Amino acid sequence: MEVNWQPDATSKIPVYQQIINTCISHIQRGDWPINAQLPSQRQLASQFHVNRSTVAKAMTILLADGVLTTAFGGGTRIASNSWSTMMHQPVDWQDFIDSGEFVANQATIQRINKVETQARIRLSTGELGPDIFPVELMQHAMLQASTKLTSMNYLPPMGSLALRQIIAERLAKWDIQTSADSVLITSGSLQSLQLIAVSLLADGATVYTTPASYLKSLRVLQSVHAQFKSLPTDRQGLQYWHITAGEGQRLLYVIPTFDNPAGGVMSQQRRADLIQYAQERRLPIIEDSAYQDLWLDERPPQPLKALDKSGNVLYLGSISKSLAPGMRIGWIVGPQSIIKRLADVKMQTDYGASSVSQMVLTEVLNDPDYDRYLETVRQKLKLRRDSALSVLESELGQVATWQKPAGGFYIWLTLDPAVNVQQLFDQADQNGIVLNPGSVYGSGAQHNVRLSYAFETESQFAAGIKQISRFIRAQLSKE
C-alpha cells in the first residue's frame, strides 16, 4: 500500500486530523482496497515526518469509528464498513456560528449526557428525582387508558383531541383563553422549537434572549443559521427596549417564569410592558412555560400568553418538568393559522407524537389527583430548595453568590473569578459528581454553574456540595 502524502504544517487543522482525512479520502476513492493492511505506525510516522504518538491518535479514532480494524494475527487493515467513512463528512449544523456569542460547548454537553445516568451525585439534572414520581397516579392512568383502548393508529396531525381539550381547559386557570383548535401536541419542547425553526424562521433570523439562555445550549436553531442577541436583565426581567429595529426577522425567546438557567421571574409590570411593546412593534415572542406550575413561594404572575390579545405569543408547554420527561409530550398554543402550518410540518417530520403517551397523559390531566400531586411536588421541591440554599450558604458562601429561586429547579451560582469552572467540572466528574458549567448557556457565563435541586435528595445534594466546596478550596489554595 502506497501512502504518498505528508501533512501540511501551515494548516490550522491538527496533524492527527489531517491523517484521518487523508485515510478517509483514500478509502472513499477506492485507492485502498478492503482488507488491505496498513503499514506499521512506526513506518507511517517516518513517512509522514510526525511523531508516532500523532499517528497513534489518528489510528485510535479510525479504529473506534470502524474505518480500520485490527486484523487477526496482528496488523491494522481497512475495514469495509462503508458507513463509517461517511461519519467524517462535515455536518452542516456543526458549522453553525453563534455570532458574537460563545459557540455552545458541545463537548461538555456530550460528556454530561454520557456520564449523567451513571454519576453518583447528579447536581446537573433538570428532572424531578425518581422518588418524587407519582407511581400510583401514573399506574391508574395507564389502567384507565388501557380500558378505553380500541386501536392505536395515527392520530390527527394536531394530536389527540381529548388531550388538546384538557390542556385548553387547564390553561384557562392561567387566564389563557384558548381552545383545542389552537393547541398542537408535540413530542416535547425541543421538538416544538424545531418545528418553529423549520416552519417559520427565515435564514439568519435574529433571536433575542437572556445573556445565559437554555436556547443557547441547544442546536435547534442552527439549521436556519439564527443569530443570538443578548438582552440585559434586571430584577424585573429582560430589558426588551434594547431590541433594535432591523431589516431581517427578529423574535424573542423567553422563559418568563423560573428561568433556565438563571432562575428569575419576570415581574407583572415588565410582562405587561413587553406585551404592549410586542403589539406596537409586531415582535413575535416564544414563551417557554416549562416550569410555570412549579412555584414554591407564591403563584407567579400571569403568563405572557394571557396578556396577549394580538397573537404575538407562541406559548410552549411541556409535561417534562412537572411530571415525567419520559412521556415526551409538549404543546404549542398560538394563532390557528400558525398551528395548522406547524401541524402540517410535523406530519412530514415524524407523523405525530406517541399515541400511548397521549392517551396516558389525557387520563393523568383529567384525574383530580393530578392537582394534589402538583401540591406535593411543590412541597417537596421547596424542602429541597431550602435545604440546598442552607448548605450553599455554609459551604460556598465565601466563594459564590446566587439569588434565591422562587420556583423551578435551578440555582445559578456566580463563582469567584479565581475559580476555574472547567477544571471544577472535570474534577467533579472524576469523582462521580455532575454539574452544568455556565458556559453551556452563553459566553458571558464562564464563572457560573447551574445547580439543580430537583433530582437528588437533600442529603445527596449536600454531600455533593461539600465535595465541590473542597475542590474549590483546593484550587484557590494552590494559587
Added chain:
Amino acid sequence: MEVNWQPDATSKIPVYQQIINTCISHIQRGDWPINAQLPSQRQLASQFHVNRSTVAKAMTILLADGVLTTAFGGGTRIASNSWSTMMHQPVDWQDFIDSGEFVANQATIQRINKVETQARIRLSTGELGPDIFPVELMQHAMLQASTKLTSMNYLPPMGSLALRQIIAERLAKWDIQTSADSVLITSGSLQSLQLIAVSLLADGATVYTTPASYLKSLRVLQSVHAQFKSLPTDRQGLQYWHITAGEGQRLLYVIPTFDNPAGGVMSQQRRADLIQYAQERRLPIIEDSAYQDLWLDERPPQPLKALDKSGNVLYLGSISKSLAPGMRIGWIVGPQSIIKRLADVKMQTDYGASSVSQMVLTEVLNDPDYDRYLETVRQKLKLRRDSALSVLESELGQVATWQKPAGGFYIWLTLDPAVNVQQLFDQADQNGIVLNPGSVYGSGAQHNVRLSYAFETESQFAAGIKQISRFIRAQLSKE
C-alpha cells in the same frame, strides 16, 4: 393607506402571489400599521390593473393565514399577529429539487393527510385496520408495564435496554446476529431516516432507489439536498449493477421485502449478489424492513442484513406496520460506531422516544401471544388480499394490470394511459374515497395507483373499487 405598486407581468410568480408578497413586505417593514384598513377589493384591483378575482384570491389567503382580519363593521384590516407574516418566508426544504425526478406532489400528500381520517373509504391508508388491532394483547402489555413502573425519566441515548435486547433476540430468528449495543430505538422509521440524513450524509449525496419509491414521497433527505437516481427493476428486484461510480457519496435505499409502493420481493439470489457487490464497491445500503413480518404465502428470503458481514447495511425496523403506528417506535441496527453517532444526534434532536411506548412495546414483544397475533394478522391480511385481487379482476381487469403481492399491504395498479389519474383522485376524493396516485412516489408513475388492502374490510374495499371502476368508465366513455 398608500399602495403604490403594480404587479410585474413578466414575472413567473403568479400575480395573486405577487400581491401577497407585496402586502407581507409592507406589513413587515411597518409601512402598514396594525388595524389600518385596506382599500376595497375593487379599488385595489383598479390600482393594480388586475381582475378583481385575482385580488380576491390573494385576500382570501391572507385572511386564512391571519395576516389580515375582517373588521367589525366591514372592511379588511391589518391584523397584528406577527407570526403570520413569517409563514410566508420561503422554507429552504420546499426549494428542494428532486433532480431528474418529479418533484413530490406535496399538494396531493397534504390533501391525503387532511381527508384521510374523515374519508368514507380509505384505499390509501398504509395501516392495519382498527378491527385487526389486538386490544387484549395491548391492554395486557399496558397493565404489565404499569406494575413495573418506578419512574419515567429520560432513558439512555440508545433507548430502553430491555427493548433493545428483545429486538436483538427477535432479529436472530431472521438470522441477523446482533446485540443490544448495535440497536438504536427511534420514534419511527421516518425519524430513523432523518437521523441518517443529518448525521451521515454529505450535501448532494446520490441516493439510488427503485423508480417508484416510498422515499421519494418524503421530504426527509431534502435538508441535505440528496439527489435521487432510479435503478431499473425486474422480477428479481432492483438491478444494482446500473449504479455508476462517481466522486460524491452514493448509497442505496431499498425495501427488499414487500416493497412500498410496488409490492415486490427481491429474490434470494439478487440479495446475495447485491451484498457481494456492496462489499466489493463499499456501497452503503439502507434496508427498510417495515413489512418483513407480513408475508402471506411463504416466509420471505433472509434480510440483506443477515447476509451482510461487513457492516454495509443499516437495517431499519418498525412496529408501525405489524402492530401499531401510534406507538411511534422504530429501530436502526448497524455498526456500533454508527449507532453511537446516531444516538448522540438523537439526543440533540428530541431527547429520545417516548418511554411509555418503549415500556409497553417491551411487554408486547416479550409476550408469547405476540407471535400468535402475527399469525392471525397474516391470515386476516391474506383474506383481504385475495378478496381485493378478485374484485380488481372483475372490476378493473380491462383497464389495469398488477402483480399479486406476496405480502405487505399494497397492490400497485398500472392503469390504461387514457385514464387521467389526477382527475380520478379528485373524483374519488369528492365521493369520500381516498387513494394514492402513483406520482407521489416518482415521476415515472403517473399512470399508477397504490391501493392498500390492509385498512378497510373486504366489503368496504370492494365497494370502493366498484365506485372507482365507475369513475374510470365514465372518464373513458367521454373520450
